[in-house]
Amino acid sequence: MADTFYDVMRRRGISRRSFLKFCSLTATSLGLGPAFVPQIVHAMETKPRTPVIWLHGLECTCCTEAFIRSAHPLVTDVILSMISLDYDDTIMAAAGHQAEQILEDTIAKYDGQFVLACEGNPPLNEDGMYCFQGGVPYLEKLRKMADHAAHVIAWGSCASWGCVQAAKPNPTQATPIHKVLNKPVIKVPGCPPIPEVMTGIVTYLLTFGVPELDRQGRPKMFYSQRIHDKCYRRPHFDAGQFVEKFDDEGAKKGYCLYKVGCKGPTTYNACSTVRWNEAVSFPIGSGHGCIGCAEDDFWDKGSFYDRVTDIQPQIESTADKVGGTLAAVAGAAVAAHAAATAIKRARSGKGERTTEKGGA
Amino acid sequence: MAANVQGFELDNSGKRVVVDPICRIEGHLRIEVNLDDQNVIRNAVSTGTMWRGLEVILKGRDPRDAWAFTERICGVCTGVHALTSVRAVENALKIDIPNSGNVIRNLMHATLYAQDHLVHFYHLHALDWVDVVSALSADPKATSELAQSISSWPKSSPGYFRDLHSRLKKFVESGQLGPFSNAYWGNPAYKLPPEANLMAVAHYLEALDFQKEIVKIQTIFGGKNPHPNWLVGGMPCSINVNDTGAVGAINMERLNQVSQIVDNTIAFIDNVYIPDLLAIASFYKTWTYGGGLAGKNMLSYGDFPEIANDYTAGSLAFPRGAILNGDLSTIHEVDLDDESQIQEFVDHSWYTYAEAGKGLHPYNGETNPKFELGAGVKGTKTKIENLDESAKYSWVKAPRFMGSPMEVGPLARYVIGYAQGRPEFKEPVEKVLTDLGLPVAALFTTLGRTAARGLECSWAAHKMRQYCDELIANIKAGDTACANVDKWEPKTWPKQARGHGFVEAPRGALGHWIVIEDEKIANYQCIVPTTWNATPRDAQGQIGAYEASLLDTKMEVADQPLEILRTIHSFDPCLACATHVMSPDGKELTSVKVR
DSSP states (O other): OOOBHHHHHHHTTOOHHHHHHHHHHHHHHTTOOGGGHHHHHHHHHHSBOEEEEEEEOBSOSHHHHHHTTOTTTTHHHIIIIIEEEEEETTTOSOOHHHHHHHHHHHHHHHTTTSEEEEESBOBOGGGGTTBEETTEEHHHHHHHHHHHOSEEEEEHHHHHTOTGGGSTTOTTOBOOGGGTOSSOEEEEOSSSOOHHHHHHHHHHHHHTSSOOBOTTSOBHHHHSSBGGGGOTTHHHHHTTOBOOSTTSHHHHTTOBOGGGTOOGGGOBSSTTTTOBTTTTBOGGGGTSOOOOTTSTTGGGSSOTTSOOOOOOOOTTOOHHHHHHHHHHHHHHHHHHHHHHHHHHHHHHTOOOOOOOTTOO | OEEEETTEEEEOOSEEEEEOSOOSSBSOEEEEEEEOTTSBEEEEEEEEOBOOOOHHHHTTSOGGGHHHHHHTTOSSSTTHHHHHHHHHHHHHHTOOOOHHHHHHHHHHHHHHHHHHHHHIIIIIIGGGTOOTTGGGGOOHHHHHHHHHHHOOOSOOOHHHHHHHHHHHHHHHHTSOOGGGTTOOTTOTTOOOOHHHHHHHHHHHHHHHHHHHHHTHHHHHHHSSSSSOOOBTTBOSOOBOSSSTTOTTSBOHHHHHHHHHHHHHHHHHIIIIIHHHHHHHHHTOTTOOOOOTTTTTSEEEOOOOBSSTTOOSGGGBSSOOEEEOTTOTTOOBOOOTTOTTTEEEEOTTBTEEOSSTTOOBOGGGOOOEEOOOOOTTOEEETTEEEEOOTTSOOBSSOEEEETTBOOBOSHHHHHHHHHHTTOHHHHHHHHHHHHHHTOOGGGGSSHHHHHHHHHHHHHHHHHHHHHHHHHHHHHHHTTOOOOBOOTTOSGGGSOSEEEEEEEEEETTEEEEEEEEEETTEEEEEEEEOHHHHHTOOOOTTOOOOHHHHHHTTOBOSSTTOTHHHHHHHHTTOOBHHHHTOOOOSSOOOOOOOOOO
């Protein structure tokens, strides 16, 4: 009989008071109100530790590295107390057939009850042999485990979209996992995703079940707003104050990075709100534009230093709304956005700037 | 069949044992060995089992973007490819970076070293030496005495270890062992007493929680970790310590945070990692396997330019040079542009060259994939039981320096630094050998490789302090420029240019070679540390560092690959790095149906 999360925490010498505090912090980190705390407490007290099988296809392991950067919850608590990370070839002690046996055991013991977390993607060319493990194509291993899993998580942009190995001309035919599986997939894109977003998704799944997803399969709680919408440099965008070149006066003053290629206006992720590494910074916060790494196909949308030309004006736009109307309104939206910015600039008495086609 | 190559006896007639996947590494690696009737390894075969191909993806792209693509070669040694890439572009376009940009890069790089080596030791390697289940037999009070006898680290009370012991006991009794499932606990190759095991488990957990603190320095300057941001011409962060509106620039608050992290990093590494390393090593002094090419053929490009834009040996804090044929008295010069020095071969790799059997310098590199299995393979194309090393058998190419396979990594750097008589490398090595009562020959083992990494981690942590102080001194002197954007616009570039960039990655020598034509990338080639170490054989049959290091090792239990893991992990493999190369035309070869 598997232990509950609460059992394990108590046995680790954690008091009920600390446990309740932990549940409360969890609720906060998920953006939930205090009303949800009892629900989290109940879930943690009664559910056994859910087995998690973490597979790696074509990838760079940045998702695993991000996962172990999580601060709340700490990754030690996640892997010792919240889940049972029964297979993850990056950290597991066993290797070879002893490791692969765990997959068989999991199917036998927890059929339909474990979470499959996928980092990387399968290549389809060369009969899948651009990535093989245990002598067989990764695609086979992935499909087999997915067939028996309760939930499938796609970690990062590789599993969600294809990412760098799928950039043109995608020689191995690296393919996002939802295209090769017959199951719903929870996509957690980003290269890598934000650490606390990763553990937040796991915690949510254990506590409440599958999070509400947008049309593209991403949890709305973390992916429904653009980085631009909540960027602390947004006032500079609206005021027409831009970094013109790296390390110029504007850069030193923390102006908007739009003109040096920031993709914040078209990227749906929580970087400007959750931020990175315990909110120490995020790309824009350290002077480089967002490269859009949570977006599908971001490698093939021109240089990271080209200006984006398809900004949507509505701050509260969700990916659903924008996705459906993008093509139709892009031109008008950019014009409106630019006009709004120009009016503000005029009001603030700033001088004339170079007019950029499709930009501010 | 028996053979003698480079002085190694190879015999593949005995029982074949396959370890696939090798876990606790980055990427996908397969090892096959043949054992004699005494369970001694007499033949070893190293196979990279993945291929992603970034170099052709880079063709036709903006050279200023290349750092972001190549950074995604590896998320474990995150940033090292990005740094190599910006150096290659700067070398090609003759761009000088500002002093403070150089200091920040050094600080970023040293930060990665500290975090990466720490994670390697505790989370990718320690379980080859530490028996988690044996820790259950430990006496917490005796563990406390042990911990306090080797370090002043404060988390060492009997109560601390009692709590941990109780947590561990209940964890094991829960029956859900998580990442510790189905491993080799109780194997006679584990030599630590229970108390040392319990202490190591405590530090495994502490290190897992602490490593995320170290990388915050990369977040401050690069915006995030893994995969921070870099910039051709310097660094994208600006310095502004006086003016208003400095949010997002490097200011006093940020510098204080960096300084605090540096202090904490030094404290953890010197008071936890190093004492643990020495304590563990003292129980394995007689396990002298795993040398392979160590002390025979070793290579380091050098790194950490102390003078901005000067990448010659005199400016580099890390040693630069090559050792050939075990002659430690001669350190050969290394020139990444010399087309006769570094060449790659594909006779046993799943690629073809226009001219078979030839070696190609990266400027002229070709990468045409050709997946074909030898006649001796057991199994089928998509269900391989045993590979045939007499044919092609790996997605890793075979790089050679002056025709020889080389070992790269921390031990190579320390041996070359030692051979050059540089006190900052020689003295710590001698101290460790003296403390453990071991001869110099003990360096050329698995344990020596693991020890060198620990010493280097401490070296890097103290370098972080130096670079942090240098940055503050620069700012005080008014030298605050971080990026040179004079040649930012492609129209300022020559019609044709080529260059190389190198770093010493935590795992060893890393080089990128770029050819730029008409403002775009015309050719991009990388030779990475694990390509050197995990190399398959070449046309002469010469074996590489992994294969050589496994030979003659006795396995306690033939079915439990503990000794293989121990030695392979001592190199800290990174297979996504090793097998990123790709076809220049990028054509699809075959495809399977997507259901």
